[in-house]
Amino acid sequence: MREERDVDLSVQDGSCSLEVVSQRASQTQRIGMALGGLLQAGDLILLDGQLGAGKTTFTQGLAKGMHVTDVVNSPTFTLLKEYMGSQSRDQKESAGAPLALYHFDLYRLDDPDEIVDLGFEDYFYGSGVCVVEWAGNADELWPADRLYIRLSTVDETKRRLLFVATGQRYCELLQQLQKNMYAITRS
Ligand SMILES: Nc1ncnc2c1ncn2[C@@H]1O[C@H](COP(=O)(O)OP(=O)(O)OP(=O)(O)O)[C@@H](O)[C@H]1O
Numbered sequence: 001m002r003e004e005r006d007v008d009l010s011v012q013d014g015s016c017s018l019e020v021v022s023q024r025a026s027q028t029q030r031i032g033m034a035l036g037g038l039l040q041a042g043d044l045i046l047l048d049g050q051l052g053a054g055k056t057t058f059t060q061g062l063a064k065g066m067h068v069t070d071v072v073n074s075p076t077f078t079l080l081k082e083y084m085g086s087q088s089r090d091q092k093e094s095a096g097a098p099l100a101l102y103h104f105d106l107y108r109l110d111d112p113d114e115i116v117d118l119g120f121e122d123y124f125y126g127s128g129v130c131v132v133e134w135a136g137n138a139d140e141l142w143p144a145d146r147l148y149i150r151l152s153t154v155d156e157t158k159r160r161l162l163f164v165a166t167g168q169r170y171c172e173l174l175q176q177l178q179k180n181m182y183a184i185t186r187s
């Protein structure tokens with residue numbers, strides 16, 4: 001069946017990938033929310049895709065999954081916005097513990113060195129969750145282990161989401177996400 005094929009996880013040389021098609025914005029948010037509920041301190045999520053592909057829409061869901069109560073919108077003019085969320089109640093050891101969300105938007109970044117000059121690099125190895133829109137604008141900065149998500153526009157309401165996880169933590173994360181995915185993409 002098409003839906004089952006859409007949520008197949010493929011594993012290759014230390015990286016895992018998963019492709020799903022979201023039928024509408026609310027579905028993209030739900031996928032983001034499912035991911036947000038699985039995140040831990042130090043996680044790095046890189047987003048790429050054209051203008052209007054759904055990166056911020058996905059991040060809004062992710063923030064909800066992290067129990068962020070503030071409104072999340074694009075931090076285009078500031079490079080970074082910080083939010084306070086908490087660990088998911090499902091993660092028993094740290095349930096409810098505060099967890100910061102650092103939302104970057106690198107659309108207007110002229111030079112990746114700016115990130116280093118501003119001291120932002122510390123965030124990527126820090127104790128919060130980092131989500132980066134337009135991550136491709138600073139490709140050389142990223143640590144080897146991360147979850148990369150490429151969103152592309154299929155038509156007005158459909159978006160293709162390609163998840164590529166590198167390293168053990170992110171492959172496990174993607175495997176956990178995959179378990180929730182079928183229910184979301186069928187709805
Ligand atoms: N399946 C879908 N998933 C996500 N967004 C969708 C979908 N279908 C329609 N949309 C619409 O597409 C737009 C996506 O905008 P959004 O700001 O999330 O994109 P973006 O990738 O962050 O763009 P930018 O590069 O300008 O920051 C929203 O208006 C949203 O409602």
Ligand SMILES: [Mg+2]
Nearest residue numbers: 055056074133
């Ligand atoms: Mg955006």
